[in-house]
Amino acid sequence: MTPPSTDTPFSLKKIAIPAFGPSVLYGVGNGAILPVIALSARELNASVAVAGLIVSLIGIGSLVSNIPAALITSRYGERRSMVGAAILSVLSLLLCIFATHTWMLALGVFLVGVAASVFLLARQTYLIDAVPSHMRARALSTLGGTNRIGVFVGPFAGAALIHFVGLQGGYWVAVAAMVGAGLIAHLAPDMASGARSATPQAKPRVQDIVRTHAKVFLTLGLGILLVSALRASRQVVxxxxxxxxxxxxxATSIIYGLVAAIDMSVFYPAGTVMDRYGRLWVALPSALLMGLALMATSVTSGVIPFLIVSLVLGFGNGISSGIVMTLGADASPAQGRTEFLGIWRVIADLGNSLGPVLLSAITAVASLAVGVASIGTLGFAAAAVFWRWLPRRPPRHRAD
Incomplete structure (x- = not known):
């Protein structure tokens, strides 16, 4: 498909349902099951430690599947990959619903993570193909924001059904959401199908992508790893x-809800700023705000100061919505894009995993305050990386 010209009028509303509908529904499904996985494990007589491990299998499944997800998406296309991921997710959720042993639940949760990796990567690549480059940040920020809205709504939808049918209600809400996401993906046009048929080329190997773009992975990739660690840690802090x-x-739930509200309200303005003025204008303040807020959290001793720094943390995270996807899309080559983005997601997922682990390790050795403050310093490190290696202007102003 020939990329749309920046002179061609384009509205995100034209592709809202195929591009963002699956994202909202996927978020609803994810949000519906996250609060009940550990409880389901406990009902199957799992220990607290094992229940926590089972919850983490979603992230582990996604992490180990990023490269295979890239290969699948590259071979079968974005739309078919999303449909396949939705089917796998539904089957995995049914396994969780009818699990009679802990290992069955664990396998189901792991496969949910595997399906998520394929779905998220295919969805990102689909949107990159569908949207002109001068609106890329707005589109990808909206993509991230709509997923967050779904995750916010999911627990409430799950709670309503849980009231009537028990813990399985959360999984049934997720099943319905995934079926809906799969149907929308099935009915949507395959944005890149024409490009693949018109100009068939040999697919680059993953190791070739790593070697060719090693500098990007070691520079901006480091910034993405640090930001991902910050974002994952804030949910624990x-x-x-x-x-x-x-x-x-x-009180904790109210504060968390207010933070989520701030988080969800600023993603589109942030994307607009990135498109008009450059990625640095959002990446830098986002990293600094989250870093400063976490460091300030470590010295708060009252409810009001804690609420204020939590809201700042939510704002910093909110404006970073879509930043990982946007920077990955900017840096990715036209040939081998899905393979590149698969590697990019591995880096981000490593950050998501390492952040809470690092917080726990420092807290165990020192104290919670020292752990939170130490995680906050990652924000300054990420800001330094972005200041050094992010272009000062939007991509459309740079020569290709």
Whole structure:
């Protein structure tokens, strides 16, 4: 497909349903099951430690599947890959629903993560093909934002059905959401099919992509790893510090909800800024705000200061919506894009995994305050990486 010209009028509304509908529904499904996986494991007589491990299998499944997901998407196309991922996700959720042993639940959760990797990568590549480059950041920020909206809505939808049918209700909500996402993907046009048939070329090997783009992975990729670690850690820091301050569960939930509201309200303006002025204008303040907020959290001793820094943390995370996908799309080559993005997702997922692990390790050795402050310094490191290697202007102003 020939990329649309920057002079051609384009509206995201034209592709809203095929591009963002699956994202919202996927987020709803994810949000519906996350609160109940550990409880399901406990019902199957798993220990607390094993239940926690089973929850982490979603991330592990996604991490180990990123490269295979890239190869699948490259071979079968974005639309067919999303449909296949939705089918696998539904089968995995049914395995969770009817699990009679812990290992069955664990396998189902792991396969949900595998399906997520394929779905997320295919969805990103689909949108890159569908949207002109001068609107890329807005589109990908919206993609990230709509997923967050779905994750926010999911637990409430799951809770409504859980009230009537028990824990399985959360999984049934996810099944319905995944079926809907698969149907939308099936009915959507394959944006890159024409390009593949018109100019068939040999697919580059993953190791060739790594070698050719090693500098990008070691520079901007490092920044993405650090930002991902920050973003993953913030979800652990807020409830842990609330507990440290002795806040009731209700107060903690309210603060978490307010943070989520700020998070979801700023993704489109942030994408607009990136498209008009350059990626640095969002990547840099996002990293600095999250770093500063985490460091400030480590010295708060009251509810109001904690609420304020938590809202700043949510704002910093909110404006970073889509930044990982946008920078990956900017840096990816036209030939071998899906393979490149698969590697890019491996880097981001490593950050997602390492952030909470690093926080736990420092907390175990020193204290929670030292751990939170130490994680905050990653924001300054990420900002330094972006300041050094991110272009100052939007991609459309640079010569290709």
């Amino acid at each position: 807020i409830p842990l510090w609330a507990d440290h301050l002795g806040l009731a569960a209700t």
